[in-house]
Amino acid sequence: MSANAPSAPSLPDAPLSPDRRLWITVTSVAGGVGLVGAAVPFVASFEPSERTLAQGGPVEVDLAGLAPGKLQTVEWRGKPVWVLKRTPEMLASLAHDDSLLADPLSTRSEQPAYAKNPVRSIKPEVLVLVGICTHLGCIPTFRPTPASPDLGASWPGGFYCPCHGSKFDLAGRVFKNVPAPINLQVPPYEFASADKLIVGVDPKS
Ligand code: FES
Incomplete structure (x- = not known):
């Protein structure tokens, strides 16, 4: 989901769900293993650990191997970040009735200025979202x-949260009448090349 931004509402500060706890547990265990490995070569301890880099540094994603319609999850700052290569059909599915959405123009939602558009991305075919409800x-x-x-028959395709039933379209925009108040977050990212995405940094202007 991967890695992420102008001022906007932050994710709700609320008790962790079982799924969120699971994600944190998995990443903590993975990080713990990384720390043990880093402690063996003493000189190397002066370098930033892999865990430090994984939690705070940019994360590179190779798009060449990502087939259209497929979603890849990477970890950025301890969060799952989704990278979805949208097909033309997926992009067409976003042309549904905006009145069904809680924040169709993403005015209350969190995304970089360069991703504040109807498809919420730099390149229409590549969607990058923080995969946390x-x-x-x-x-x-x-x-x-x-x-x-x-x-349901009217489901256009998107993301469904099994905890309390929130629904998001294939741009991460939340539908009305569900518990989630805002759209899924878009993290900062840039394209280093046509097939290389960097999560965690803004494009150089
Ligand atoms: S956590 Fe409640 S709907 Fe997703």
Whole structure:
């Protein structure tokens, strides 16, 4: 989901859900292993640990191997960041009725200025989102198939949070009448080349 920004509402400060706890536990265990490994060569301890870099440094994503329609998750600052290569059909699914969305223009939601547009991205085909629900921090599921039996005939494809039922479209925009108050967060990112994405830094102007 991967790595992430102008002033905007932060993620709600609320008790951690089981899924969020699971994510933190998994990343903490992985980080602990990294720390043990870093302690072995003493001289190397003067260098930033892999855990430090993973938590705070930019994260590189190779887009060449990401097929259209597929989603890749990377970790940035301890958070899952999704990178989704949207197909033309996925982009067309965003042209649904804006009155169904809680914040269609992302005026109350968090994203860099360069991603404040209807598709919420620099390149329309590449979506980058923090994969944490803006309600209470669960990890939504990727549900790209339209008209899913359990989500209804009008489901356009998007992300569904199983904790309390929040729904987001394939730009991370939240639908009305669900608990999540704002859209999924877009982290800062830039394209170092056509196939290389860097999560955690803004584009050089
Ligand atoms: S955490 Fe409540 S709907 Fe996602």
